[in-house]
Structures are given as structure tokens and as C-alpha cells.
Amino acid sequence: MRVRTRLAVGAGTIAGHASRLAGRGAGDQISGRVMLGVDPELIAKLARDQRVVLVSATNGKTTTTRLIAAALEAEGEPVVSNVTGANLTSGVVSALARARGPGFAVLEVDERVLPRVYDALRPELLVLGNLSRDQLDRFGEVHVLSDRWRALLAANPEQVVVANASDPPVVWAAAPARTTWLELGTGWTGDSATCPQCGALLGWNDRGFACPNCGFCTPETAHRLVGNHLELDGATIPLRIALPGRWNVDNAALAIVAATRLGVRADDAALAVAAVESVAGRMATYTVPDGRTVRVLLAKNPAGWLEVLRYVQDVDTAVVLAVNAHVADGKDPSWLWDVPYELLAGHAVAAAGERALDVAVRLRYAGIDCLVERDVMRAVARIDGPSVTVIASYTQFYGLSRRLARASRAARPASEPERPA
Amino acid sequence: MTGTGRGTGTGRGTESTLRVGLVYPELLGTYGDRGNALVLVERARWRGFDAELVEVAAGDPIPDSLDVYLFGGGEDDPQTMAASGMRASANAVRRAIDGGAVVLAVCAGFQLIGTGYVDAGGEVIEGIGLVDARTVAGAPRLIGEVIVEPEPSTGLPTITGFENHGGRTKLGPGVRPLGRVTRGGGNGIGAVDGALAPNIVATYLHGPVLPRNPALADLLLTWVTGGPLEPLPSVLEEALRAERLAEARLTGWRARARDLRLERG
The missing domain is CATH 3.90.190.20 (Mur ligase, C-terminal domain)
Incomplete structure (x- = not known):
């Protein structure tokens, strides 16, 4: 590391420890902010030695990130990750700064922050889950985000992506890239009434969505989640995961497909993913x-x-x-x-x-x-x-x-x- | 209340089912607008009426057989689509109102039952003209708790709600607002919110507005059933109203204090 990089990481790490000692949270946001204050180019410098995987979505990004990291860790790969869910620029920097050498950086990124950090991080793989209404009074409309993601990928058509084929705004965003589609089935459709391409009312059928006006529809793919089975590259992989709830089966499927694009065997990824019991305190159980x-x-x-x-x-x-x-x-x-x-x-x-x-x-x-x-x-x-x-x-x-x-x-x-x- | 009660002017009978129509929930449902429908249906049922929620799916014609028409809030593209559907069914809605049906229009719904909406790009979306009110997109966006002191003729207590819109709505001559805004923006012109017309209430207030203001829900039900309604216990609603009104007053004072500090530099 260059002097400035080392100085930035050092100062930030101290700030993070101080924040933790003061009981003000995990300290990742503050330590990252200090690091970036000392060296604004830090993200790009730290990311250079890492194989970067970015995960973004409205829901499930923390869990999917954890599951991908678990699959890579089970292979013995060194992995850094923003496991606490600190997913703004500062949290990403903190996670990268923990790397002790070349390896994987599996990072969840806030869906609004993704376009801003993309160029600095140059991800090997981008994993896109879903886009739905979130904190409406603050950030506005789903289709604005979807358009921003699409513009990003249209400018980077060589980007390798794993994306949810069943979510209209995600499909719209990921279509220009080299995307592996995974059909997760219809989930929440409350925020996907209109076609992202032409604005007409979207139609829905057994296979997914289809626009009667412009033909925008669920992309063809052989990879799909059927109940608790993942059909992937011609094989059928049973998913028996420790995490509760249907939504975590979706997260697991997405994580396994992502891991296979990074060279992990699907069966091995499924085993590693199945063993994860709690993610950043979410789904945790306590005895009172x-x-x-x-x-x-x-x-x-x-x-x-x-x-x-x-x-x-x-x-x-x-x-x-x-x-x-x-x-x-x-x-x-x-x-x-x-x-x-x-x-x-x-x-x-x-x-x-x-x-x-x-x-x-x-x-x-x-x-x-x-x-x-x-x-x-x-x-x-x-x-x-x-x-x-x-x-x-x-x-x-x-x-x-x-x-x-x-x-x-x-x-x-x-x-x-x-x-x- | 389909059937015979229509058009008598003395209410719509109590024999048949009260049909509460939620118009285009996929397009005009951004801010929990379903809640307004739920509140009307349940408050009618608690008083022994048969009531049902009827969803009018986007793309379908709006029937003239509903007793209540709820037009909710929506984002830009969906609002444009809703407008074309509403225009195609405008006569049916008018017929129903003439026959005693009532309308609650909120935010985008308010803009669309007006004469028209000029969006941020200058494009004009024609409304269906149930009230003489014209909206132009403006800045800044009005976001936050709102307090409205309603027109005395409504007999309503103070109205509480939450607004989130960029509309500036000008009421035509002689059009009465729902009330005077004492906290928040409302129509954004003339310190008033919404509009009142026979059998029509329009407002910018979400929350949604009816769960927070059960008296307004009951006013609509009184109009449609044509008679006085027995009161319902509302301990939770009163507690919620008190909390929201206090919050709105507090944020109002905070904003004023901040402005004062800014003025003094």
C-alpha cells in the first residue's frame, strides 16, 4: 500500500474502533467516512487487488451477500464483505480495507449508490435481485432506479451479471449486459404495474410478465427455482436451508447461481449456503x-x-x-x-x-x-x-x-x- | 346499494350491498390508498350494513353501479395511464354521482377529477372535470404532516394527514376547499386543501386520510346511506389523531424556529 492509502486506512480503523467502544454501532460507516476523507481515491486503490462481486436489490441484498461469501469461504478463498449491512460508499470502503491480500470482495451496495461506486470497483460479477418501493418519501420512483441501472449497464455491456428474471424493473436494468437469468417466480408485483420500456400496463401469466404493447417480457432461461429445487445448467439441486422463509430460498438460489459464475461447483455452493443460520442479526433467535x-x-x-x-x-x-x-x-x-x-x-x-x-x-x-x-x-x-x-x-x-x-x-x-x- | 334506491335523493336504501369501489389500485395506490376503502367497508359493516370492496382493475371500464368511488395517489406514468381510463369512463362516474354515489379523490386522484394536470415536462393530462380545479407541477415537493381546519358546513373536526406531492392546484371561482391549511402545504395555493362539491371530497392528504379521520369516513357513509349513523367507539383512532396533530404542531414550530435562526444568521 502507498503511504496515503495506509494513512487513510489507519485513521479510519481507529475511528471505527472508537465508534464501537462508544457503543455507536459496528463503526463501519464512520471508519469508511474517515478513510475517504483522507484519500478520496481509496475505493479504486483498495479494489484493485480484489475480485469484486457486487450485490444490489431492494430486499435480500445483505443475506444474498452473506450467502455468496459463505460459498466462497467454504472453498478456502479469502473473502472480505460488508457483513454488517453497511452498504453505502463508506461501508464498502471499510470492508475493502479489511483485506489482507488478494481475494474476493463480496459487497452489498445500496441500490442508489451502485451507479456511483461502479467505476471505482469494476466488479467481476454483479448480482441484481429485485426492485420495489422502499422509503417512498425519500427516494421516489422504482422506474427511475431501474433506468439508472440500465444506463450503467448499457455503458458497460461486457459486465457479467446474475439477475432475477421475474422482476420487471430488474430485467429492464440488466438486459444490456452479459446476464445469466434466474427465474425466481412471481413475488411482489405491487410496484410493477407498468412496463418499464413503454409505460403500458404489464400483463402477468404463469411464466411471468409480458407487455401486450411492446413485447417486453420475462427473458428465456433454463435456470429457475421450482419450489425448493434449483434447476441450474441442466442439473436439479435441492435447497434445504437453515434460514427461515420463502424469501430466503430466493436469496439462496441467487447466491448459488452467483457462486457458480465464480467457479464454485453448484452442489458445494448449495451445501455452504444451507448451513448459514443468521445474517447480521437478522433471523437471529434469542432466549429472554x-x-x-x-x-x-x-x-x-x-x-x-x-x-x-x-x-x-x-x-x-x-x-x-x-x-x-x-x-x-x-x-x-x-x-x-x-x-x-x-x-x-x-x-x-x-x-x-x-x-x-x-x-x-x-x-x-x-x-x-x-x-x-x-x-x-x-x-x-x-x-x-x-x-x-x-x-x-x-x-x-x-x-x-x-x-x-x-x-x-x-x-x-x-x-x-x-x-x- | 345497487338497485332501487338510486336517484331518490333520500339515500340509497339499506336492503342491498354497499359497493365501495377502489379504482385502479395498481396505478392509484402508491400511498396505502387501499386503507381508505377498507375503512369505509368495515365501518359500514360494523353498523350492520352489507358492504363489499370492489376493485376496478386498470384497463377495465369503471362501472356506474358503485356507491363509492375512491381515486388514490400515483406516480407520474401510472397517473397518465389512469387518466386515460378515467376519461373513457367519465360518463359512468357522473351518472353514478347523479344517482347518489360519492367520490373520495386523493392527491393524483384529486388532480384527475379536476380539469387537468400540467406535469413537470409541460405536458397536459386532461382530467374528468368533476370539480373545477387545475393543477400545475411545482417545486418544492410538499412533504410532511398536515393539519386542515375543515369548512364549518361539513361539521367535521380538525383533519390530520400526511402529504407528499409536487402539485399546485388552483380552485375555480366558487369552488370550496375541504378546509384551511394550518400546517403543511395542501393545494399549495391560498393556504387551503382539497375541494368540496356535492357528494365529492378531494384532498391531498394521505395517511391514509380515512383511518386518521373516521369522522370524514362517516360523513361519506352518511351521504351514501342517506341517514344518520350510530357512533362507533374510536379510542385508538382518537389516540392516533392526538399524536399526529401534536407532531404536526411540533414540526411546525421547529421549522419556524429554524427559519428565525436563519434570518438572524
Whole structure:
């Protein structure tokens, strides 16, 4: 490393440690910001020795990133990754700075940041999952993002991409590149009413979408996810993953296809992916002092909520809905009315978080009685049920994971090994 | 309430089903607009009415047989598409209103039941002209909590909502607004929000607006059923309203304090 590069990394690392000691989070955002302040060219310099894989999507990018990293690590490859979900420029720099030599850098990138860091990172592989409405009051429209991604790839048509063939804005974005398409099946369509190419109303059929006006449609591909089986390069690979929920099967499939494009055998990738139990505290389980198990799920937007509710629907658990409306959550929680909370019928439910009352009114009209308790830890303690599942919006999620981990440590004898990892 | 009650001017009967129409939810549903439909259906059912939510899918003609027409918010392209569908069905909607149906139009929906919308690129999207109101895209975008003191004739308490739009809507001569804006932007012209016409309420307020303002929901139901409605318990709604109104006042004061600091340099 050149002097300036070393200086930048050193200063940033110290800032990150200081932030961690002060209890202000994992420190990746702040350490990266300091590094970039000392050397603005740092990203390109650090990325030069790495085989860079970028992962972007509205939902699932942290998990998909972790799963790709797991598949590469199982091969014995050195991997750096922004495992804490710090996915802005600063988080990317922090992750790259941890590399101790040439290897893989598997990086999740915020979907708005992707075009800005692309040139500096020159990824070997780009993995694109899905685009849906997220924090509407802040960032505007899905098709604007999709257009930006497309412009980026039109300028870089040699880019190797693995992309979800079932998501219209992603297909529109990835079409100009050298893309391997994976058909994941129809998920959330609430934000894909109109054709990204011509603006007409999109039609949907068994195979996916098709525009009756201009012909824009689900691309032909032999790679698809059917139930819990991944059909890839003529083989059928069963997916039995430790992570809960349908949405994680999608993430796993995407990660396995990505790993195979990097030279990992599909069976090996599937094994490594299957073993991952928790990602950056998401999907983690804790044991609270009353002995019950608490699982925390992050849901950031209507598409994410739908997936999480479909999972919880079949689990015998009390449910705490913890919702804030800060910038990172979206300041307007009107999306509550697009989410089918009716799926929670039959569960004991509590409304928590700063917007507990919005949640409670929404639940009233879903025919669900609920406990209203703003403090989520108290809501967990007060609600009846064999176990508790907390579904949290973004800013509720992070503080909660810390508090539950603390409660969890207090709940078990010192001799027992701690979970989760 | 399909059938005989129509056009009598004394309500639409209680024998048949109240049909709450959610128009083009795929296009005009950006801000939880489904919530407005859900609230009307449930509040009718809680009072013993048969009520059903009828979705009018984008591309389908809008029938004249609905009792409530909900036009919600939407992004630019979907709004343009919704406009052409609405224009094709404008006569059906007018017939229904003449027969006693009611309309709630929110944000993009408000712009489209007006006479027209001039978008940021200068392109004109013709509305269906249920109210004399013309909108021009403007800046800055108006985002945040809003408080509206409604027209006294409505008998409504203070209205709370959240706005997120770039529209500047000018009401025609003699058109009454829904109310006076005391926090937030509303129509962006003349410190008022929305528009009122016989059997029509238009507003920029999301939230959605009816869950936060059950009295407004009940006003629409009163219009369509033609009679006074029994009150419903609304402890949660009142708590939510109090919280949102306090928040809007607080952010209003914060903004003023910030402006003062800026002025003093």
C-alpha cells in the first residue's frame, strides 16, 4: 500500500474502533467516512487487488451477500464483505480495507449508490435481485432506479451479471449486459404495474410478465427455482436451508447461481449456503429471561412485510409488530395499509414502536385485537404465546437486536455457549 | 346499494350491498390508498350494513353501479395511464354521482377529477372535470404532516394527514376547499386543501386520510346511506389523531424556529 492509502486506512480503523467502544454501532460507516476523507481515491486503490462481486436489490441484498461469501469461504478463498449491512460508499470502503491480500470482495451496495461506486470497483460479477418501493418519501420512483441501472449497464455491456428474471424493473436494468437469468417466480408485483420500456400496463401469466404493447417480457432461461429445487445448467439441486422463509430460498438460489459464475461447483455452493443460520442479526433467535425464544425479523417495505407475514402465518408464535417512521424506515407509514396483516388472524399480536398507534388502527381494520405497548421489550414481555416473533422496521431493528442479545446473556448461565453467532 | 334506491335523493336504501369501489389500485395506490376503502367497508359493516370492496382493475371500464368511488395517489406514468381510463369512463362516474354515489379523490386522484394536470415536462393530462380545479407541477415537493381546519358546513373536526406531492392546484371561482391549511402545504395555493362539491371530497392528504379521520369516513357513509349513523367507539383512532396533530404542531414550530435562526444568521 502507498503511504496515503495506509494513512487513510489507519485513521479510519481507529475511528471505527472508537465508534464501537462508544457503543455507536459496528463503526463501519464512520471508519469508511474517515478513510475517504483522507484519500478520496481509496475505493479504486483498495479494489484493485480484489475480485469484486457486487450485490444490489431492494430486499435480500445483505443475506444474498452473506450467502455468496459463505460459498466462497467454504472453498478456502479469502473473502472480505460488508457483513454488517453497511452498504453505502463508506461501508464498502471499510470492508475493502479489511483485506489482507488478494481475494474476493463480496459487497452489498445500496441500490442508489451502485451507479456511483461502479467505476471505482469494476466488479467481476454483479448480482441484481429485485426492485420495489422502499422509503417512498425519500427516494421516489422504482422506474427511475431501474433506468439508472440500465444506463450503467448499457455503458458497460461486457459486465457479467446474475439477475432475477421475474422482476420487471430488474430485467429492464440488466438486459444490456452479459446476464445469466434466474427465474425466481412471481413475488411482489405491487410496484410493477407498468412496463418499464413503454409505460403500458404489464400483463402477468404463469411464466411471468409480458407487455401486450411492446413485447417486453420475462427473458428465456433454463435456470429457475421450482419450489425448493434449483434447476441450474441442466442439473436439479435441492435447497434445504437453515434460514427461515420463502424469501430466503430466493436469496439462496441467487447466491448459488452467483457462486457458480465464480467457479464454485453448484452442489458445494448449495451445501455452504444451507448451513448459514443468521445474517447480521437478522433471523437471529434469542432466549429472554422468562425462558421463551424470541426471533427478530426485519421488514423494510411492503414486499418484505408480505414475505415475512407469509412465513409467520404458519408458525405457532405471538407476534410483535415494531414500527418507526424515521428517514430510514420511510417517514410515511401509509404502506401499512398495503400489507395484508389479515394473515396474522389467530395469533396474539402487539403493536410497538414509535408508530404503534398507526399499527394498532391498521390491525383494528384487519379484525385483529392487539396489545399497544410502545416499548418493544416490554411488549415482548407482556404478550402471551409459546414464543415471540418480532417483525421490526429498520430503525427498530438495530437497537432491538442489541437489547435482546443483552437480555439473552442475562438469561443463561455463564457456562452455556452463547447463541446466536 | 345497487338497485332501487338510486336517484331518490333520500339515500340509497339499506336492503342491498354497499359497493365501495377502489379504482385502479395498481396505478392509484402508491400511498396505502387501499386503507381508505377498507375503512369505509368495515365501518359500514360494523353498523350492520352489507358492504363489499370492489376493485376496478386498470384497463377495465369503471362501472356506474358503485356507491363509492375512491381515486388514490400515483406516480407520474401510472397517473397518465389512469387518466386515460378515467376519461373513457367519465360518463359512468357522473351518472353514478347523479344517482347518489360519492367520490373520495386523493392527491393524483384529486388532480384527475379536476380539469387537468400540467406535469413537470409541460405536458397536459386532461382530467374528468368533476370539480373545477387545475393543477400545475411545482417545486418544492410538499412533504410532511398536515393539519386542515375543515369548512364549518361539513361539521367535521380538525383533519390530520400526511402529504407528499409536487402539485399546485388552483380552485375555480366558487369552488370550496375541504378546509384551511394550518400546517403543511395542501393545494399549495391560498393556504387551503382539497375541494368540496356535492357528494365529492378531494384532498391531498394521505395517511391514509380515512383511518386518521373516521369522522370524514362517516360523513361519506352518511351521504351514501342517506341517514344518520350510530357512533362507533374510536379510542385508538382518537389516540392516533392526538399524536399526529401534536407532531404536526411540533414540526411546525421547529421549522419556524429554524427559519428565525436563519434570518438572524
